[in-house]
Amino acid sequence: MKSQQPAQVSRDSALSLWVVLARAFDSVERHSRASIARFGLGATEFGVLEVLYHKGELPVCEVRRRILVESSSTTYVVDKLVDRGLVQRRPSGTDRRVILLELTPRGRKLIGRIFPPHAAVIRHAVGALSARQQAQAVRLLRALGIGAAARLKNPQANEDRRHPNRDLP
Amino acid sequence: MKSQQPAQVSRDSALSLWVVLARAFDSVERHSRASIARFGLGATEFGVLEVLYHKGELPVCEVRRRILVESSSTTYVVDKLVDRGLVQRRPSGTDRRVILLELTPRGRKLIGRIFPPHAAVIRHAVGALSARQQAQAVRLLRALGIGAAARLKNPQANEDRRHPNRDLP
DNA sequence: CCCTAATTGTTCGAAATCGAGATATTTGAC
DNA sequence: GTCAAATATCTCGATTTCGAACAATTAGGG
Secondary structure (H helix, E strand, C coil): CCCCCCCCCCCCHHHHHHHHHHHHHHHHHHHHHHHHHCCCCCHHHHHHHHHHHHHCCEEHHHHHHHHCCCHHHHHHHHHHHHHCCCEEEEECCCCCCCEEEEECHHHHHHHHHHHHHHHHHHHHHCCCCCHHHHHHHHHHHHHHHHHHHHHHHCCCCCCCCCCCCCCCC | CCCCCCCCCCCCHHHHHHHHHHHHHHHHHHHHHHHHHCCCCCHHHHHHHHHHHHHCCEEHHHHHHHHCCCHHHHHHHHHHHHHCCCEEEEECCCCCCCEEEEECHHHHHHHHHHHHHHHHHHHHHCCCCCHHHHHHHHHHHHHHHHHHHHHHHCCCCCCCCCCCCCCCC
16 A cells, blocks of 8 residues: 655654654644533633643743743633633733733632543543653653754754764765 | 642643643744745645655545644645645545545655755754654654554543553542 | 843734535445 | 445634734843
């Protein structure tokens, strides 16, 4: 059924890594989305509620960093949560550019009720790895994420510092 | 200023794994999107071209599985590529439900030109891990992705088969 | 102090993606 | 052979997300 293999994909661990990273993310995200949809929320809305639940009052920009969407999308999602009475905005006293976000009592009650079953779904979704494997994956993915983020800002970031000449032409 | 810490996030390797997985995916994806945008393509459009480049002619459903979007989005993206003369549709001879997708000469030329520099970007993006670490991450993420996908279809899939009682109440 | 650069949050229009069907075809049970 | 279930693709409307602009504010260097 598979006709040919014109390029050298299988041998390239970097490209393989990107493929399996995307696939793993997609599969786990499907669990997450389905779990969150049970409660009539979108994944990003849930993310806002969760970060405020765990971190308390935060500026919009700080929430944005944690839910991994652009700032315009953050405004859109926060608007919806404010309309539903789950989140409230409050100007910061010290910096007049900043708007602080905070759960309303209703929002806190909601997220407090739905977070535990959602966490159970995530645990189940990643349950193919043992606790030890999960810890190892966390270490690797943390290094990968931090490194990739650093290279976004500083394109020639520490390439080949610790593992030289892997793929010379 | 931070009011409380109601839940036990830091200790839960499963939830940590989900967080770092999402972050790592996001960071690498930003490299990928920026690289692809250089060539005037969207990430999903690039995905279609790339899978056809590496696998040859494929049914729509097969392309869909590999680019990780819903079937309606697949139609949308393929339409755009057909309009741009990069991909062509062809009815399958053996199954009249199936439409086969194939690169046009122009599409093949384009992806052949842009894939190598894009691959270099991906290698750079994941360069924080050594080749050995990349291979290890591939193993773990493959198992994670396969397990999570299996649990989507079969919700009570092999939980705690090899690593018992991890999170009893 | 002042001017520029950077940061914060928002608005607006466009693009991408989804979800629920509709349609056509194939497969499989009987 | 026939009919129900499964599969493949597409249509259409709605939702989500982005990107580019913008105003307000703060930070930093000279």
